[in-house]
Amino acid sequence: MPFKVRRFLLFVFLGLFSGHNSLTIIAKEQVGLQLKTIVIDPGHGGKDAGCVSRDGKTLEKDVVLDVALQLGKLIKDKYPDIKVIYTRSTDKFIALDQRAAIANRNNADLFISIHVNSVKNNNAAKGTETWVMGMHKSESNFEVCKQENSVIVLEEDYGSNYQGFDPKNPESYIIFSLLQNAHLEQSLYLADKIQTQFSKGPIKKDRGIKQGGLLVLWKCTMPAVLTEIGFMSNSEDLKSLRSATQRQKMANGIFQAVQQYKQSFETVVELPSPAQRPYRIQIFASSKKIAPGDPSFKGLTPCEGIASGSIYKYMYGKYTSEEEARKDLPYVRRYFPEAYITKVK
Ligand SMILES: [Zn+2]
CATH class of the missing domain: 3.40.630.40 (Zn-dependent exopeptidases)
Structure with missing residues (x-):
């Protein structure tokens, strides 16, 4: 993946995480450098x-x-x-x-x-x-x-x-x-x-x-x-x-x-909307709300917390298909051996 896209994804996920509302996604964004x-x-x-x-x-x-x-x-x-x-x-x-x-x-x-x-x-x-x-x-x-x-x-x-x-x-x-x-x-x-x-x-x-x-x-x-x-x-x-x-x-x-x-x-990247990327890798669940960058994530980014009843499910990534998510699974399991793929509504 070209580095500019990597950077872009990071930006989007961090934005998501801090924004609480997982529906506020920036689908289009100026990425990389600006030649001024x-x-x-x-x-x-x-x-x-x-x-x-x-x-x-x-x-x-x-x-x-x-x-x-x-x-x-x-x-x-x-x-x-x-x-x-x-x-x-x-x-x-x-x-x-x-x-x-x-x-x-x-x-x-x-x-x-x-x-x-x-x-x-x-x-x-x-x-x-x-x-x-x-x-x-x-x-x-x-x-x-x-x-x-x-x-x-x-x-x-x-x-x-x-x-x-x-x-x-x-x-x-x-x-x-x-x-x-x-x-x-x-x-x-x-x-x-x-x-x-x-x-x-x-x-x-x-x-x-x-x-x-x-x-x-x-x-x-x-x-x-x-x-x-x-x-x-x-x-x-x-x-x-x-x-x-x-x-x-x-x-x-x-x-x-x-x-x-x-x-x-200066390419503008367009990502599918979150509704089109419902697959995640769940890394763990907790009754506590955990802030981004917390040691519990073992340095794995980007991760996202989704409230579900009285618990929070912590997820890595956003994928359009199960196959796509599966490619990242071995990487995530290095940090969280019990991580698994899930589909969020
Ligand atoms: Zn010369």
């Missing part, structure tokens, strides 16, 4: 050009700024209620930790960092890839992280701002292996949608979703991705990166992915 603020982060800027084409004419910082601004415009045109914030909208140097700080300060719901890839003396590597925060699992992933993180050496006082982090030292990256990524599921979802959109072109080669210790994503407290929209070092990719029309298509690809993300995480 999006931070778009064009990589590099100012004294930091990012990667540069072999002829020196095309700079990563310019390409990504253009794509970022177009993406922001597409979002604002379609969704005027969404606040779009750029970490930079001009050719300006911004420290990596500042980029995350902008997103955190504004309580952003999504952070999208846009970059261009490059490898030395190799025309073969091409295509797009999208990164989420984590521990790199391969040497080539480490190379990309090293490259994107090395910007911090241009920052004043980077030693203290990044807790002694050395972008070139693999040992520095060990901190990321311990990282708890609360937003990994959403970040991966968006990354997947972006890659699917990119595969439609203009740069079709899909290098997939990657995980690594990227400093710009590190301190973000919301779903966050970093997308590499092509290779500056590949002559074919470069042609697309240089074309205003193709850049527009890339911005539109990210926009389509954001739309899918928005639709997925």
Whole structure:
């Protein structure tokens, strides 16, 4: 079951429990996240050009700024209620930790960092890839992280701002292996949608979703991705990166992915009414009225108390059929070995 539905069910059952009247059910509810603020982060800027084409004419910082601004415009045109914030909208140097700080300060719901890839003396590597925060699992992933993180050496006082982090030292990256990524599921979802959109072109080669210790994503407290929209070092990719029309298509690809993300995480779920879900798992009965969260429930949630004469019957779940309830029975019996399925009127 997708997590958003789980969360929704929990909400409904808790609402039921505290409301006494088991007929007051919210059959439709906004679930999951609401996309109110999006931070778009064009990589590099100012004294930091990012990667540069072999002829020196095309700079990563310019390409990504253009794509970022177009993406922001597409979002604002379609969704005027969404606040779009750029970490930079001009050719300006911004420290990596500042980029995350902008997103955190504004309580952003999504952070999208846009970059261009490059490898030395190799025309073969091409295509797009999208990164989420984590521990790199391969040497080539480490190379990309090293490259994107090395910007911090241009920052004043980077030693203290990044807790002694050395972008070139693999040992520095060990901190990321311990990282708890609360937003990994959403970040991966968006990354997947972006890659699917990119595969439609203009740069079709899909290098997939990657995980690594990227400093710009590190301190973000919301779903966050970093997308590499092509290779500056590949002559074919470069042609697309240089074309205003193709850049527009890339911005539109990210926009389509954001739309899918928005639709997925703002889905309104409709549940059958309680009358259509009369099956429960009775866990015990008591003459006492027991409050939710009481140790008697042994941590099992959601549970509901139904008054029946002078006693209260305590139930777990709500099901449309006996078969559906039976699937949960082994789980419930771990806590209450005598639990059984019942049908309430
Ligand atoms: Zn970059």
